[in-house]
Amino acid sequence: MSRNHDLFARAQKTIPGGVNSPVRAFCSVGGTPCFIERALGPHFWDADGKRYIDYIGSWGPMILGHLDAQVLAAVQTALTRGFSFGTPTEAEIEMAEEICKLVPSIEQVRLVSSGTEATMSALRLARGFTGRHRIIKFSGCYHGHADSLLIKAGSGLLSFGQPTSAGVPEAIAQHTTVLEYNNLAQLSETFASIGEEIAAVIVEPIAGNMNLVRGTPEFLRLLRELCTQHGALLIFDEVMSGFRVALGGAQALYGITPDLSCLGKIIGGGMPAAAFGGRRDIMAHLAPLGAVYQAGTLAGNPLAVAAGLATLKRLQAPNFYDQLEARTARLTAGLTQAAHEAGMTFSTDHVGGMFGLYFAAHRPTSLAEVSHSNLDNFKPFFHHMLAAGVYFAPSAYEAGFVSITHDDTVIDTTLAAARMTFAAL
Numbered sequence: 001m002s003r004n005h006d007l008f009a010r011a012q013k014t015i016p017g018g019v020n021s022p023v024r025a026f027c028s029v030g031g032t033p034c035f036i037e038r039a040l041g042p043h044f045w046d047a048d049g050k051r052y053i054d055y056i057g058s059w060g061p062m063i064l065g066h067l068d069a070q071v072l073a074a075v076q077t078a079l080t081r082g083f084s085f086g087t088p089t090e091a092e093i094e095m096a097e098e099i100c101k102l103v104p105s106i107e108q109v110r111l112v113s114s115g116t117e118a119t120m121s122a123l124r125l126a127r128g129f130t131g132r133h134r135i136i137k138f139s140g141c142y143h144g145h146a147d148s149l150l151i152k153a154g155s156g157l158l159s160f161g162q163p164t165s166a167g168v169p170e171a172i173a174q175h176t177t178v179l180e181y182n183n184l185a186q187l188s189e190t191f192a193s194i195g196e197e198i199a200a201v202i203v204e205p206i207a208g209n210m211n212l213v214r215g216t217p218e219f220l221r222l223l224r225e226l227c228t229q230h231g232a233l234l235i236f237d238e239v240m241s242g243f244r245v246a247l248g249g250a251q252a253l254y255g256i257t258p259d260l261s262c263l264g265k266i267i268g269g270g271m272p273a274a275a276f277g278g279r280r281d282i283m284a285h286l287a288p289l290g291a292v293y294q295a296g297t298l299a300g301n302p303l304a305v306a307a308g309l310a311t312l313k314r315l316q317a318p319n320f321y322d323q324l325e326a327r328t329a330r331l332t333a334g335l336t337q338a339a340h341e342a343g344m345t346f347s348t349d350h351v352g353g354m355f356g357l358y359f360a361a362h363r364p365t366s367l368a369e370v371s372h373s374n375l376d377n378f379k380p381f382f383h384h385m386l387a388a389g390v391y392f393a394p395s396a397y398e399a400g401f402v403s404i405t406h407d408d409t410v411i412d413t414t415l416a417a418a419r420m421t422f423a424a425l
């Protein structure tokens with residue numbers, strides 16, 4: 001029996017489902033999850049010593065590939081000074097200055113330890129700033145697991161077919177309105193009827209938790225206009241798209257300025273760090289300045305900040321995103337060609353270093369369209385590729401991620417495996 005299998009059996013004795021985050025359990029694709037022991041560049045190795053080309057990259061953070069030398073050195077240096085102080089540090093100022101420089105809509109920023117904390121805090125801030133309770137989110141978007149947001153959410157909830165979590169009191173859920181992503185008419189109607197009640201709209205401008213689904217420019221522009229018109233705040237959840245699709249995130253690509261933005265994943269370089277920030281007049285309502293409380297023992301942790309800062313510096317290298325996009329384009333074009341040569345109905349999309357794979361003729365524009373794709377093909381596709389040493393996200397409702405270390409050889413190895421897989425499906 002494999003060590004993965006033994007470890008999974010052992011893990012389930014003391015950890016619910018054997019995992020510390022549900023999507024890792026392979027529930028929607030079946031089989032035994034891989035217990036990864038080490039990683040380097042575009043690869044990681046499981047407990048049985050099998051090497052995989054990694055296309056989840058820790059669900060986004062590992063844009064430089066695993067164990068980037070400069071990020072490692074930065075963390076090692078920080079480590080010699082201590083793990084955590086619970087006091088302000090100069091490095092946190094440098095991190096805040098870098099984020100404000102790279103994302104101009106962020107005039108002030110607060111560091112936290114996870115994307116969930118970032119979005120939860122941004123919502124509380126929006127409610128405190130506006131004095132309103134209602135929030136708007138979109139079906140298929142996932143913003144972490146704060147109660148107000150676990151309603152018709154994406155990512156793991158979709159993988160389990162439970163888009164709304166148990167345990168969320170109706171008293172809280174009643175303040176969340178869920179609309180269809182990219183549905184302009186529904187959005188206009190909703191604002192026309194309850195616009196003055198809305199504290200904030202939170203949206204993934206490029207969604208990555210129902211597979212990759214782009215917000216249309218018209219949708220995001222209408223969101224901006226309606227929020228401004230009705231005094232609601234526009235929150236861009238760029239935990240995944242931030243620094244992933246472009247140096248300035250999706251807001252730079254679309255030229256749309258949100259009132260608040262949430263960041264995570266890449267800004268921690270693989271360590272626990274996330275952030276929320278935006279207009280100075282809004283951030284002034286945060287404790288200790290204002291009445292909206294938010295806090296965190298390890299917020300701005302020196303090791304996480306060292307990893308994040310070193311990562312952000314590397315992303316500013318000339319042509320970084322051109323190179324990253326070229327790698328992702330080579331992958332998605334090659335997968336599409338391999339699928340079509342095998343007579344499969346298949347399409348892809350990519351933005352910067354994130355991509356979507358769909359067993360459908362065309363790219364989806366909503367959760368409903370993703371759900372109507374041929375999800376039955378995904379499971380055998382996933383397992384054939386896994387057996388061939390290619391690790392895609394274990395769910396048809398997740399985006400994939402390419403790092404700068406996924407060079408032509410790595411991509412072409414992936415495509416060779418894909419040709420055999422599509423022929424076998």
Ligand SMILES: Cc1ncc(COP(=O)(O)O)c(CN[C@@H](CN)CCC(=O)O)c1O
Pocket residue numbers: 021022023024059113114115116117119142143144145155156204208209237238239240241264265274398
């Ligand atoms: C747009 C967006 N916003 C917020 C979050 C929550 O971030 P975390 O609390 O997991 O750090 C996420 C987390 N993404 C998932 C991947 N689909 C994390 C993986 C997991 O849940 O294990 C996100 O994608």
